[in-house]
Amino acid sequence: MPSGLTPSGLPDDAIEVGRILDAWGVKGWLKVLPHSTDPEALFAAKSWFLQAPDAKFRPGFNAFSGTVAISIEEAKTHSDSVVAKVQGLDDRTAAEALRGARIFLSRSSFPAASKDEYYWVDLIGLDVVNREGVALGCVRDLMATGPHSVLCVEYTATQEDGTQAAAERMIPFVSVYVDAVDIAGKRITVDWQPDY
Structure with missing residues (x-):
């Protein structure tokens, strides 16, 4: 296992936020593909949790097994990705070994969203x-x-033959259609009709 990786459990509120694309430079930096267009959570979190990639994505991955934690010294935007320096990971070879690893963060480490942002x-x-x-x-x-x-809202629809099947409706997430978002109450109220 490369230095800088500590065996760990995955937090109960872990969210997958990206994956490691490759090494960046020669001093152990990682190039990361974030799942979000706004990777603020990656910049805010000082600890990331890694799990091995799916075998079909990177067969033969053996840098570690289970879940490991890494401490981030610095993370910043570079072109269309994020680059990060991991404490204790100091060379390109060690960084390359992590290619494909999935990155998770504790939801509690995300920065607070602004009013009317989610x-x-x-x-x-x-x-x-x-x-x-x-x-x-x-x-x-x-x-x-x-x-x-x-x-993308999933619901149960009645088919022409009377059977029930899963269906999906699309509702723009903009203020003209969305009246209220109640995270605690687990409900979104919209100005939308079932037959749209």
């Missing part, structure tokens, strides 16, 4: 209802479309 991870799983109280489904995912995000 982390996608906090929206997934919330129930969506319209102004009339009609249940529209549950947020299963979000999709970035450029100018705004779109809620």
Whole structure:
């Protein structure tokens, strides 16, 4: 196991936020592909948790097993990715060994969101209802479309033959359609009708 890695458990509130693309430079820096277009959580967290990549992504990965923790000395934006210096990881070969590793952060280490801003991870799983109280489904995912995000809401639909099947509706996540987001109450209220 490369130096700088400490065997660890994954926190209960762990969220996967990216993966290691490769080494960056010759002094042990890592090049990271964040899952978010706004990687502030990676910059704010001083400890990251790593797990091995899926075998299909990088067969033969053997830098470590289970979960390891790393301490971040510095993380910054570089081009379309993030680069980070890990305490105790001082050469390119050790950094290359981590290529493909999945990066997790404790949700509690994320910086606080501004008013009327939300982390996608906090929206997934919330129930969506319209102004009339009609249940529209549950947020299963979000999709970035450029100018705004779109809620991907899963619901059960009745088919022509009378059977029930999972269906999905898309609701733009913008103030003209979203009236309220209640994270604690696990509910999003929208100005949207079931037949849209």
